Amino acid sequence: MTFDQNGFTGPSGVSIRIKQLQDYEELFNFAKECSQLAVEMTQLPSDSTHKIKLIASLFFARSTSHFQAAICLAEGGMTIEALVLCRSLLETFFVLNALADGVVxxxxxxxxxxxxxxxxxxxxxxxxxxxxxxxxxxxxxxxxxxxxxxxxxIKLYEFARKSNALAVYDGLYRHLSHNAAHPSLSAVDPYLMDMPNGLFHAQFRPIFDYTPRAVLSACTGILLSCFACDKIGISTPLTNAEITKLQRKFEVLYSAYDPWN
Incomplete structure (x- = not known):
């Protein structure tokens, strides 16, 4: 069964995932490391004796779920859909970060x-x-x-402004909004294909070349969320060291893949 018959479901979905994990092994291995860190941090104690930590843990659980869902979508070739979830992940980060900084x-x-x-x-x-x-x-x-x-x-912009996260808001967040989440021409442009006769047609297809931007955007969101949790005290010396290590690896990968160019 081909993609033209099943799209992202069924046997074609399985074959797409196999291809993605092979073609972008380095990126998905890094995402796995980020995922393991995030899940480990969700297991750190939090209860109602510390209100801020408890609420932050709730938002971080959402961040981790969004991150893992975005990576699953990227593995399945649904990279634009992964970017939509990355935007939601950043929105959760803005709230979490404002809480961590004590400005909300x-x-x-x-x-x-x-x-x-x-x-x-x-x-x-x-x-x-x-x-x-x-x-x-x-x-x-x-x-x-x-x-x-x-x-x-509280407007989302205010969450970002109050916690000094406007660089993320005006940068990656706005980019994801226009190029993935909003029904803009830019968001649907990847489905526009050239025809041999010089005309164009719309083609429903996996957008494989968006994989680096999908994976690295998701990793951006979860690492930012991990840093926010660390500020609140939802961390250990081991998770602190892992966050720092993964941030360094992220910078190397981002420079190598240059996902938005």
Whole structure:
């Protein structure tokens, strides 16, 4: 069965993964090392006796899951989809890093959560005549909006700004937003193929040459998250040493592959 018949599923998906692991063995071996470190750090103790550590551990669990999912997608040739998850991984890092730097408190995160949900409730209430299926829940929604009246939302940009992570926000994060996550022409350009007659056509296919940028973007996100955890104290001397070692290896690989050029 070929890719034209099954896409990324079935036997063609298996063969793609085998090819990817062979063609980009060095990158995926490095990703495996990053993964092992992240999983080890998720197992470090955290409980409600230390509120900030507990909340940070929750966000780091999400970071680790996003990282592993992005690598799995990259192994399967779904590199653009991996980049979409890398963007979400960076978003989680911004929150985690702000928490680590003490520029956002657990109480502010609770308020932010309520404010985001309040915005959703208000959006439904403002279009009550359009969304007829919302009518039975009007009173519940109004009560919720009243309850969360003082809740304050924190824009993602502010999480990054407050924790001195704007270089990541204005760099890789914006790049991933436009070139992968958003439905832009830039994001779909890899499917545009030349035809022998000089015309073009759209072709659904694995974007293999995006593998370095997918893997290294994912590794960027998880290493940044590991550094943030270290600032909070979710670390050991051994994990600290491993973070430093992997960061050095990352810099060598990034220079060698130059993934965005």
């Amino acid at each position: 408190t657990p109480e502010e995160l609770v308020s932010h959560d309520g404010a985001s949900r309040k915005s959703h409730a208000n959006a439904l209430l403002n279009k009550i005549n359009t969304y007829e299926n919302v009518a039975p829940f009007v009173e519940t929604l109004r009560e919720f909006v009243t309850e969360k009246a003082g809740a304050v939302e």
